[in-house]
Amino acid sequence: MTYPLAAERALAVISLKGQMAHKFNWLIGVILGGSSLLVGMALWRHLLDDGSMAGYDWEAMRAYIVISFVTITLAYGGAHGQVAERILDGMVAIDLTRPVDFQRARAAEYIGSMIASLPTAAIGSVGAWLLFTPPAPASALAGALTAVSILLLFPLSFEVVYLSVLACFWTHRYGTIMFARESLVAFFSGVTIPLALMPSWLQALAWCLPFPHFTTTPSSIYLGRVDTLGALGLIAAEAAWVIGLWVAARVLWRHAVKQVTIHGG
Amino acid sequence: MRHTAAVYRHEMIAHVRSALEYPTEFWIMVAVGALSQALQFAFITVLFGNITAVAGWSYHEVLILVGFLSLSTALAGLFWDGIWGLGSMVLNGGMDYFITRPAPVILQVASHHLDLHSIGGATLGIAMAAYGWVGAGLGLAQIPVGLILLACAVVIQSALQTTLCAINFWIKGHMPVFAWVAQDLQNDTMRFPLTMYPTLVRQIATWALPFAFASFIPVQILTGRASPWWAIGILAAVVVNVVVAGLVCRAGLRSYDSAGS
Numbered sequence: 001m002t003y004p005l006a007a008e009r010a011l012a013v014i015s016l017k018g019q020m021a022h023k024f025n026w027l028i029g030v031i032l033g034g035s036s037l038l039v040g041m042a043l044w045r046h047l048l049d050d051g052s053m054a055g056y057d058w059e060a061m062r063a064y065i066v067i068s069f070v071t072i073t074l075a076y077g078g079a080h081g082q083v084a085e086r087i088l089d090g091m092v093a094i095d096l097t098r099p100v101d102f103q104r105a106r107a108a109e110y111i112g113s114m115i116a117s118l119p120t121a122a123i124g125s126v127g128a129w130l131l132f133t134p135p136a137p138a139s140a141l142a143g144a145l146t147a148v149s150i151l152l153l154f155p156l157s158f159e160v161v162y163l164s165v166l167a168c169f170w171t172h173r174y175g176t177i178m179f180a181r182e183s184l185v186a187f188f189s190g191v192t193i194p195l196a197l198m199p200s201w202l203q204a205l206a207w208c209l210p211f212p213h214f215t216t217t218p219s220s221i222y223l224g225r226v227d228t229l230g231a232l233g234l235i236a237a238e239a240a241w242v243i244g245l246w247v248a249a250r251v252l253w254r255h256a257v258k259q260v261t262i263h264g265g
Numbered sequence: 266m267r268h269t270a271a272v273y274r275h276e277m278i279a280h281v282r283s284a285l286e287y288p289t290e291f292w293i294m295v296a297v298g299a300l301s302q303a304l305q306f307a308f309i310t311v312l313f314g315n316i317t318a319v320a321g322w323s324y325h326e327v328l329i330l331v332g333f334l335s336l337s338t339a340l341a342g343l344f345w346d347g348i349w350g351l352g353s354m355v356l357n358g359g360m361d362y363f364i365t366r367p368a369p370v371i372l373q374v375a376s377h378h379l380d381l382h383s384i385g386g387a388t389l390g391i392a393m394a395a396y397g398w399v400g401a402g403l404g405l406a407q408i409p410v411g412l413i414l415l416a417c418a419v420v421i422q423s424a425l426q427t428t429l430c431a432i433n434f435w436i437k438g439h440m441p442v443f444a445w446v447a448q449d450l451q452n453d454t455m456r457f458p459l460t461m462y463p464t465l466v467r468q469i470a471t472w473a474l475p476f477a478f479a480s481f482i483p484v485q486i487l488t489g490r491a492s493p494w495w496a497i498g499i500l501a502a503v504v505v506n507v508v509v510a511g512l513v514c515r516a517g518l519r520s521y522d523s524a525g526s
Contacts, residue, residue: 028442028446031446032449035453039454043319043461046319053315054315171290171293173290176297176382177297179301183297183301184300187304187307192304192308193311197311197312197314197315199314202307202311
């Protein structure tokens with residue numbers, strides 16, 4: 001008897017175990033993410049004092065920073081280097097012979113490895129919660145919808161990474177692509193600075209991209225900056241990005257794979 | 266000394282030539298390095314669109330701080346980037362090759378790679394620092410002082426990275442975890458005035474890890490916020506960091522036992 005998605009589940013479990021084996025990475029994740037979180041807290045505590053900016057007071061900003069820590073830890077936590085390496089060294093040719101869909105297999109591996117970053121996100125969040133006591137979600141429904149938007153981050157993060165990794169079919173270095181992607185995600189997601197503080201043209205530009213759903217969407221829902229209908233709209237937009245980027249990746253793959261030249265036999 | 270300088274110069278020229286063999290790749294890397302610093306510039310500009318000062322520092326003063334940090338980090342990446350590969354060389358025995366050659370081992374390691382992103386990073390760093398410099402009303406007369414302080418900052422950064430990467434002589438691994446964490450902490454923390462942080466953070470970033478001597482204190486001197494006498498502290502930080510890096514590397518090389526087969 002064959003179970004549906006059995007190969008993908010197996011790949012996800014292997015990837016998860018592979019990531020979990022590197023326990024030192026958890027510590028590094030907590031230190032790096034934790035330091036960004038503490039710097040963010042220090043900056044905004046200093047800037048907001050008893051006032052507010054673009055509707056964010058110190059209490060709201062505490063929750064915003066913790067949520068951005070969680071979402072970025074998850075988004076950056078997936079194992080992305082292996083696929084790039086396989087494309088760069090030509091081993092992707094072996095993957096083409098395997099009886100499993102390439103994109104679905106990579107998605108399973110990536111999401112499996114993202115799950116491995118949950119402990120880092122959990123440890124950091126609990127620490128931040130104890131230290132800074134951010135406010136609870138605006139309502140129980142807002143909390144549930146925040147969780148949905150964070151769940152959608154798993155496929156969305158994979159697709160953004162996967163699309164950028166496919167560029168390795170044309171370039172010789174993955175580091176450059178990764179560097180560009182992480183810079184863009186950090187800025188346009190609202191991790192570096194909330195989008196609400198940006199001028200309107202820059203906000204409009206950001207919302208033309210999938211990146212705001214990494215941080216701005218979950219935090220806006222959590223803090224009640226959008227009502228239930230607005231929250232559902234944001235989640236629908238996020239889901240549309242998930243579907244759209246999946247299709248875009250399929251199209252790009254069809255062109256990209258033509259770059260592979262297999263020598264010898 | 267002349268021989269050592271010649272080895273270093275030849276290595277760097279060879280890297281530049283090899284990078285220019287792939288012009289598209291080269292320009293992509295430069296552009297991406299510039300992009301990340303452009304977003305940093307945008308962040309500071311957006312932030313100051315909502316406030317007037319951070320810990321008493323104006324927009325232009327913060328731009329000098331961020332530009333100075335970006336520039337010193339980029340120059341360290343341009344001239345000393347190979348040091349990040351030390352851990353891999355210890356692990357795979359690649360260090361053997363450098364030990365047998367008649368030139369300082371660490372210098373060979375540090376010059377075996379060139380970070381091309383740094384060219385873009387340095388360009389935007391200069392742009393930020395120059396824009397802040399003019400906006401803050403600093404004169405041309407301060408440029409020589411600024412360049413000397415920048416050179417000190419590059420040496421401090423390179424020496425600190427060397428010390429932290431050399432930990433991989435004992436704690437084996439491809440990734441220079443300690444150097445990486447320190448670099449990330451520096452990029453996160455030092456783009457804002459250190460006075461903004463609690464005392465403990467200020468003390469750690471000044472005395473435990475010499476981040477403050479590589480950006481905050483030099484910019485304080487340039488903007489007149491700190492006495493020029495602090496320059497002695499910067500020179501002392503240069504000497505201490507170089508000596509520590511030398512001692513740690515020497516101990517590391519003595520404990521190095523090759524990868525074997």
